[in-house]
Amino acid sequence: MKKQESPIVYIVDDDPSVRRSLARLIRxxxxxxxxxxxxxxxxxxKERTDPSCLVLDVNLPGRSGLDLQRELSSRGYSMPIVFITGYGTIPMSVQAMKDGAVEFLEKPVNDQVFLKAVHQAVEKDRQMKRQYMELKEIQQRLASLTPREREVLPLVVSGMLNKQIAFKLGMTEKTIKVHRARIMEKMEADSLADLVRLAQKGGIDFQKS
Amino acid sequence: MKKQESPIVYIVDDDPSVRRSLARLIRxxxxxxxxxxxxxxxxxxKERTDPSCLVLDVNLPGRSGLDLQRELSSRGYSMPIVFITGYGTIPMSVQAMKDGAVEFLEKPVNDQVFLKAVHQAVEKDRQMKRQYMELKEIQQRLASLTPREREVLPLVVSGMLNKQIAFKLGMTEKTIKVHRARIMEKMEADSLADLVRLAQKGGIDFQKS
DNA sequence: GATGCTATTGGACTTTGGTCCAATAACCAT
DNA sequence: ATGGTTATTGGACCAAAGTCCAATAGCATC
Known part of the structure; x- marks a missing residue:
């Protein structure tokens, strides 16, 4: 484990004086x-593994703040965003919030309100990163399954008996038992209940026949 | 099953002409x-079981639209809301969106944009009502469990063996088997995997010792 | 006091799932 | 061709879970 570092706040604003004052406040x-x-x-x-958030001016030269927000989410790379703006409109703010912004503030921002939003955004990022790590871990385990095992898993978590699975796949119950044992081992599940939850988090389908 | 009725849209606005024109559009x-x-x-x-949504003016005499939104959600009675406003501000729109509004539009509203929002809101309500019904059904089954069964359930879905559960509760394995069978029956689960999912949806805790 | 629900346990038996050891066959890569 | 992974199956055996039937005891309600 890496040593616990303080969260990092990224500020994107074309006004140097705004950058300076917000940076000071946050530090x-x-x-x-x-x-x-x-x-x-x-x-x-690149590389942003620490808990973090983004403070973003809506009106930027070139790529606007809303564009950046969309760009980030389309990369599957979502970082909680606190918007600030000098000349915002209601449609802008609504769009930003729909796209998951934590807060949308008008300049000049109230320091307390702003900091509260930043804290909230960082906390949200922590949560999301935790979730993401867990998902990655589960998907990694899923990736270690052989094709056959990947085929058996959804049937197991759907509640089917080994016998039924064997029939459905045209195999012996014995074979299913072996696959099942391997699945439990590779998924690091120590009970069927566990496996069901892991499969669910990993997005495994399990409609019953 | 009740016959499938068309969704119902509630409009709250103090301007009669706005009510009339929106109502016509929606009809x-x-x-x-x-x-x-x-x-x-x-x-x-009272009684709003059909799929529905709320079109709400922010600036109302007496209780404002935002107040109503909060009032509804505090009653655990959330209906998707499309806000419309003549004199809205960014903070208003942000607050509304944070509280789960589907859309926040300025008058005069564009008909197409408005209708799209209404459709989206109704669809969201359908989803939520479906979810809610399922939850209610599960909670009803949970309510039919005896105290002992309610105590055993989380241990079962945590993946513990009957033997282990028996030891933890100071009982015989045999007794646990009986409870377990009753739980499966009352919860209408036809496999352990099923029970795990039902318990999860019903909000049953299951941390392992 | 009789009835009904809850909780508890026993016995007998079956089914299911898991474990250990072992074997065969296909396929892929070095 | 030899070694590694995958897939498949068998036998023996044990552990766990489910299924009958049956019994006792507390507790509340009528």
């Missing part, structure tokens, strides 16, 4: 800060 | 409509 909260003048600069960075 | 879409001049009138109605 006082004990967070790390990185600032960018344009959306593209932010996108060029 | 042409094949929905039923009920209009109200104030939030309180809407709240006084």
């Amino acid at each position: 006082l909260e004990g967070f790390r800060v990185e600032t960018f003048a344009q959306a593209q600069d932010f996108l060029d960075e | 042409l879409e094949g929905f039923r409509v009920e209009t109200f001049a104030q939030a309180q009138d809407f709240l006084d109605e």
Whole structure:
């Protein structure tokens, strides 16, 4: 395990004075800060494993804040966003919130309201990263299954008996037992109940015949 | 089963001409409509089992639209809401969206955009009602369990063996078997996998010792 | 006090699932 | 061709779970 670092807040705003004042405010909260003048600069960075969030100006030169939001989510790379804007409209704010923004604030922002939103966004990111890690772990285990095992798994978690599964697949009950044991081992499930939950989180279908 | 009726759209707006024109628009879409001049009138109605949604003016005399939204959700009675407003602000729209509004539109509303939002809201209500019905059904089954059975259930779905459960509760394995059989019967689960899913949907805890 | 529900346990027996050891065959890659 | 993975099956055996039938005891309600 990596040592627990303080969360990092990314600020994208074309106004240097805004960047400076927000950065100062955030640093006082004990967070790390990185600032960018344009959306593209932010996108060029890689590797963001620490808990983090994005403070984003809606009106940016070139790629707008809303564009960046969509770009990020289309990359399956969603980071909680706190929008700030000088000249926002209701449709803008509605669109931002629909796309999952944590908050949408008008300049000048109230410090307390802003910091509360940042804290909330960071917390949300923590949750999402935790979820994501768990999902990745489960999918990794699923990937270690052989084709046959992947075929048997959904039938097992659907509640079918070994005998029934064997019949459905035209095999012996004995064979199913072996597959089943391997599945339990590879998925690191220590009970059927466990396996059902793991399969569910991993997105395994299990409609009964 | 009740005959499938067309969805019903509730409109709350203090402007009679707005009520009339929106109502006409919605009726042409094949929905039923009920209009109200104030939030309180809407709240006084009961029994809303059909798929439905709420079209709500933010600026109402007396209880505002946002108040009504909060009031509804605090009653655990959430109906998808499409907000419309003549004099809205960004904070208003953000608050509404945070509280789960489907859409927040400024007057005069574009007919197509409005109708799309209404359709979406009705669809969301359908989903939620379906979910809710399923949950109610499961909770009803859970309610039919005796205290002992309710105690045994979480242990069963945690993956513990009858033997282990018996030891933990200071009973015989035999007794657990009986409870377990009754649980399966009352929950209408036809396999352990099924029971695990039912318990999960019903919100049963199952941390392992 | 009789009835009904809940909780508990026993015995006998069957079915199902899991374990250990072992074997065969197909296929792929070095 | 030899070794590794995958898929398949067998036998023996044990452990766990489910299924009958049956019994006792507490507790509340009528």
